Amino acid sequence: MDKALNVAVIGTGYWGTKLVREYLAASEEREDINLKTIYDVDFNRLKTLAKELSLPESMLTTSYEDILDRDDINAVHIATPNETHYELAIRAINAHKHIVLEKPMALSSRRAFRLVREAEKNNVILLVDHIFRFNNALKVTKELLERGEFGNLYYMTLKWSAYLEPPKNRDIIFDLAPHPIDIVNYLTEEWPARVYGNGKSYIRGKAGLEEMAFIIAELPDDVLVNIELSWIDYGKKTRAVNIVTEKGTLVIDTLAQTVKIYSDSQEGEIPVIPNNTIRDMIYHFADRVLNNEPPLNSATVGAMTVFVLEKIRESLETGQTVEIFKG
Template sequence: MNEKINIGVIGLGHWGPNHIRVFNNFHDTKVLAVSDINPECLRRAADLFPSIQIESDYKNILKCKDIHAVIIATPTSTHYQLTKEAILAGKHVLCEKPLCQSSKQASELIKLSKERKIILMIGYIFLYNSGIKKIKTLLDEGDFGDIYYLSSTRTNLGPVRKDVNAAIDLAVHDISIFNWLLESVPYYVSAHGASYLQSGIQDVVFINLRYPNNVLANIEVSWLNPKKARQMTLVANKKMLTWDDLNLNSPVAIYDKGANVVSTSADYGNFLHISMWEGDVRLPKVEVEEPLKSQNYHFIQSIKSKEPVFWEDKFTYGVTKVLESINRSLNEYGKLVEIA
């Protein structure tokens, strides 16, 4: 496909206008139409983007033969139905995370997109984050050795959602990051949470995951926290690192630190004989780039080449399966759930 790719955007909340801005800055794409059920969002879009067609009914976008692809930036609870309709209408789809909360629905949509030869991409925006990409490169180089565990914190005071809990809204980022860095899906998950602001929707969730090779992971998410944080710690047997997305100058720090067991002899009583080392802290250069721009460029290139996003199918199913298992564990008061 060499001609300009025309885009329709469904959903004009936070992400919709950002997608419009990014696509309209590409030389080979153009946003033709946008849709939202909120009249105020439509009025705002008309003021900001006067040349774009405004639709109160998203079905008009799906019916438009001039539109090649759609962006679905609506509440999570609507993703499955809108994505399915878009695929059936022959539109390539970039859907904001998560695709859905059911692995059965995810499997259905993935299968349908393959049958219809449609590019289906999910907005795992942090896989295009410069710091996370740098960490992936570092791990692939092998200098860190065997990974022991990862922990992440993603908190803020709001925004509070009404359709999904904090795990589905926030932890999906950390799960996608962990699954990508480890190139695997966890075996087990256990999650505890509490609903303080609205009944039945957890505002704070603590998640424990067990990955292959005995890798442990922990995630804390909350939209009821005084401190905004997007942080991760990774501990391996040769090196350690931290990532702080709010540190724009040096988001990644590499620590030449570690510990080895020298002896388990009873001569040391209740203590292990440990050899510890503490070397330099290195702050690698991280090129600054807008994740949304990189993600959307990848989407367009996939459409042009007619090649699916290389990790999308199994990856999306895996992320959805973990989210589904987290909800099950939350509903069963922290029960350990096997991710089959």
């Protein structure tokens, strides 16, 4: 059994840099968490980050193979471009490293489910970083829904928008929709029975490079879900979830971590203690590795999310509603 989480962060882009900072902070708080190495293909980027964080150059590497060969590293956190996720993850699994894999875990469901199975066969922890599962506002929301105080769930609206330069060669469905799709599953324990997607490439003018999209999903029991995605909305960055039920409406701001309730009998804010979701994810990963237990957010959920994303893209490309399952 592993006595410590000795991790290498793979990729030092925007998110990878945040992860490096969080792993360093975690290592100061817990003796059983250690950031061993930082990997990137661009050594100049590594040196810039090391200088900024006062890290020794010995912690830097441009060789992924060296990381996989090292006995003193038992885990990797992969935060590289989406198209590299599968190759890096399957190599780590074959090297018997535990893995946190950023979303989407792969660009096809076949490859995503392959990662799940190979991780099982090699007895390694594979945690897909659906970070909002660690968000306290959503945890409180899930508890409220599970208590049944609001009666039947009618519909949900999720808005994931911001104004930014569209990421190069990125598909907004695979890049931005994984979180909303996963949140819906987290809150309802259900997957869409059918989906419809539509989107436009206003800036780049190319199919497959849409900068905005609307998604409608139908869950079992006639629960409807509407998701809005945008990289071209000039308003403030929004990560919002609105839930309309039989007895009231819940309004969740996942960034501010607030939950508001509107009903006939009450109107107000539910107390939520905001948390550092990245830190809590790191702690959860470490605990699962040290105790050799599967993560709460199963890798199968990550693979199913990719499967749903494929169906949304199919709908967008055909203009038709796509059925995912019956019954």
